[in-house]
Amino acid sequence: MELFLRGVAVYLFLLALFRVLGKRSLAETTTFDFVLLLIVGEATQQALLGNDFSVTNALVLITVLMGIDMVFVKLKGRYKKLDRLLEGTPLILVDHGKPLKGRMKEARVDTEDIMEAARLTHGLEQMNQIKYAVLERDGQISIIPLAEGKTGE
């Protein structure tokens, strides 16, 4: 029972924390984020396993975590509101070459992030070549380029 409670508590805490920190915190893995995730992993290990380092404990814990995840996937599929709550909704950040500064500020995304995504995915050079930039639910920025020869504002 204790093992189950540990698993549930840590899973829900991390889920809430990363949801609150914003989508971008998991999507952009800079050196700092990588170090942060490693440390979070180490700190979590003790809370999950306690002083029991047996294989059984680890296997049961993995099963519990997978089980919780499975339940959430089912519930998200059934209840749209829960899905929106846990995963968020996409957000348009650029509209026909025009960066939507208010949205970008709230979503903590800057022009550099958008241009980086534009270069990486479509080899675009200018903001006015972007039709839409969308901050997706997983924190990635997807780019829809303007048709060839057209430019935004």
Place this chain on the structure above:
Amino acid sequence: MISHDMRTFHRIEKIEHTLELDEKLSHQLKGWNVQRACSVLILTVIVLTTLGLFGNGWLSRKQLASGGATLQYEKFLRYEKEMTVTWRVSGKDEIELLIPMDYLDAFKIEKIIPESHETHLADRNVVYTFKVENGGEATIYFYLNPQKTGTVVETWQINGQDFKIAHFIYP
């Protein structure tokens, strides 16, 4: 908060688009508000942790003194995280310390320094007796490991003097 919400709402650009996606701006707005509130909460937790709300700090440290004996302990403990109860007693040749069994139900004694001269049970208490040469100042350390969570309030007794110890043990 409401005016802040309104300001944020007005700052967010409303656009017409041809994409097949449901932005749910009202949902985004709520999410950002929760994020702001949680940022304050995270900072508050960090400050309180530094101050000792989860142990080892100013908020957690407790000192009681009476009749030539001083007791020092931590109010806030964490499950299975060892802590120290320190006694300082002066002017006694013999120190008799009673710990209720109910208290020991919540803790595992890892170590006592110095070891007691004698230990016996008396009426749901464990009685430790320490000998002190020339009645000088004696310091006794109890290293205890919390085995339960929640509130523990019990009274220790040293040479007939009661000392109430209260802990909160975090899971």
